[in-house]
Amino acid sequence: xxxxxxxxxxxxxxxxxxxxxxxxxxxxxxxxxxxxxxxxxxxxxxxxxxxxxxxxxxxxxxxxxxxxxxxxxxxxxxxxxxxxxxxxxxxxxxxxxxxxxxxxxxxxxxxxxxxxxxxxxxxxxxxxxxxxxxxxxxxxxxxxxxxxxxxxxxxxxxx
Numbered sequence: 001x002x003x004x005x006x007x008x009x010x011x012x013x014x015x016x017x018x019x020x021x022x023x024x025x026x027x028x029x030x031x032x033x034x035x036x037x038x039x040x041x042x043x044x045x046x047x048x049x050x051x052x053x054x055x056x057x058x059x060x061x062x063x064x065x066x067x068x069x070x071x072x073x074x075x076x077x078x079x080x081x082x083x084x085x086x087x088x089x090x091x092x093x094x095x096x097x098x099x100x101x102x103x104x105x106x107x108x109x110x111x112x113x114x115x116x117x118x119x120x121x122x123x124x125x126x127x128x129x130x131x132x133x134x135x136x137x138x139x140x141x142x143x144x145x146x147x148x149x150x151x152x153x154x155x156x157x158x159x
Contacts, residue, residue, distance in 0.1 A: 041089070120140040
């Protein structure tokens with residue numbers, strides 16, 4: 001589902017919400033979904049520096065699964081005595097949506113609806129008096145959490 005399709009779906013429920021507001025909410029929903037499901041697994045590489053113990057990591061990394069130096073797994077807090085390549089296996093966030101409405105989320109397609117469910121659940125709680133609807137929010141939150149559960153299963157079966 002493209003970003004435009006997600007925005008249009010949300011605007012069916014909340015016509016006064018603008019594209020920018022929805023895009024920010026979609027990015028928050030995507031970050032939340034990635035953190036809860038650990039669905040996106042990435043490998044990052046960077047050079048090491050001899051004697052250095054701590055490194056600045058990519059901001060997309062949510063959780064480090066393992067670290068290899070020259071294809072050898074190293075224990076936590078070990079310093080490296082010579083310059084070698086570090087390979088980091090991590091759980092990551094998906095790339096945020098930008099102003100390009102044709103973008104598609106990195107999440108597998110069966111989980112795209114989860115983003116709209118999360119945005120709708122939050123927007124029904126924040127809505128103005130005409131849009132405030134806690135019951136609708138609970139319905140969309142339940143749908144979101146069902147897809148989170150499926151996302152966790154999918155993540156475990158992938159690796």
